[in-house]
Amino acid sequence: VTALYLRSRRVGWIALLVVVAAALRRFLVPWSADPGPFTTTVSLTAVAATAAVIATGLASPCAEVERSAATLLPRLRGAQLLGTSALAAAGFTVAAASGGLSVGEYLRNLAGFIGIALLTGLVLGAHRSWTLPLGYVMLCAGEVDLGQYPLWAFPVLPAGNAAATGTAVALLAVGAVTVSVTGLPDR
């Protein structure tokens, strides 16, 4: 059952794409070193892409049938989320550490973006879970452009900011628990 579930969620592809996103982030370090709206965008797109892939990967190819017949789904979804998020965290840790970037900042942003993508998926459907993370990247870059750093734009706050870390962790926790229990609508 687990093998069939993993295949239906394209977990192999998710793993590959997550690793590619982390590698791309490492490759782009020389072009995103200076602070600015465009470098913020470049930096956050890799994280947003990873979060979107993880959330979209939860889409079921036969949602209604599965929901009415399967009993193990919450556990399987939870395990999938945990596994893919852990892989992404490992990938970005290596990318950030080898590129001289702040590991804590990347892990925080990854957690927050995964949470946002999951919550977006809950409202709009798994296939459209990328829309809010995409818009959020633009909003954060806009704040950098204005030289403003409010808490709602937690990805642009320094790594040591406890409120920003708390926001990101809360987003991930709420998103992961809710999605593990209810799943994402197939829209």
Place this chain on the structure above:
Amino acid sequence: VIRLLRIELRHNTLLLLLPVVALLWLSSPIARHLQPMALWPDRSADIQSALQALCPFTAGVAAWTAYRERRRGATDLLTTTPRNAGQRALTALAATTIWAVVGYLAGAAVMLVVTAYQATWGHPVPWPLLIGLLAVITAAAVGFAAGRLVPSRFTAPLTAIGVLGLLALAAETGFHHSMYGRLGPLYPAVNLTLSVFYPVRTGLAVVQAMMLGGVLATALALTLLHTGNRRTGLTAVVVGALLAGTSVVLVGTAHEDAQRAVVVPALDHVDVQRPLPYTPVCGTSALPVCVHPAYAATLSVVDKSVNALVRPLLGTPGAPVRASEAPMETILDVTMRGVPPELAIPPIFVQGETLGPDAVARTYQTVMALALVDRPGTHPRHATDAQRAVALYLLHQAGVRADSFLLPASPAVRAAADRLAAMSGADRHAWLTAHIAEVRAGALTVRELP
């Protein structure tokens, strides 16, 4: 075909996302700066930069639309219908493109109307508007081609986010003087900083349009080839490759002129541009501040800020006799020029009663304070401690906090600034009269300050 297009238009996801794009645009720095004054070249470029919000969503929705037959398991069913697969695909693409263009034109129309009421200089520059429009159409075609070629659940998110990343990366490299990065449509098609002082050059815009045309033709070609239209597809590939290749070659020959505008020799024969004539508008304060007529509405705010800073230096040797707006690329180029000296300041967009948001105003005033007390042409970060101490005093007496990056104040610098502030007005003026030339020359240490 019209009926099919109407159905596609009614069911297109981009229609639902356009309000989201509008909200993003309204919360962007550009929309927050929609009042009270405007220059046509800048606003034209602002409209171009609206593509940053629209293109990624357009590309994502186009990709999502392109692989829906596969997602819904309807590929075999639709293969048996008499409708040509290419025509069906292009109709779906057309619907996405139409909504994207409608969104772009609606945003552009609002900006143009607002600007028509606010503009103090110039006239609408069509090239940036066209580049934005072409970029939106190209994003739809690229997203659609990606969705056709790689029909996967991950295609839409990766295309949308990838387009945003690519646009930002090209702009970032462009702003770091890479000519190839300037081919990206997010890089302003016209030179903005000096648009009130010199005519606008359009060579870069033409090259950007060629690159976008090339990418658009190639993306359409890939869709056509995928749907079996081999002949048209191959023709489009050749056209696309020629356009994109030509734009790369042309931008490779480009260089910057003295005003940092991009000159493409094959498209622009004027190497040295003549400045546009204008009569400055001047204030009547102790230090006259003169601005370009386009910025006349900002004169009182700039005048007040400059005079508040310069007040203790008035009447001392080497003090500026005037502050004038002059063409300069960045605020860091503020300096004293000529004999008798004038403080050259950049044209400043003032929105409201201050020089800008707190952080921006702090930067402007810190740079001006440093320029008043350092050697002309010195980078603000290279000021000596004595110069920093006097600049810090000037800022404090004007009621302004210093920008700590441009003016890092050590305890010794802060103490010296406090000592200056504690002196009586007459003693301070006497000391500044006797020693300000040595401060500017970097001949005094911070300990030698009173």
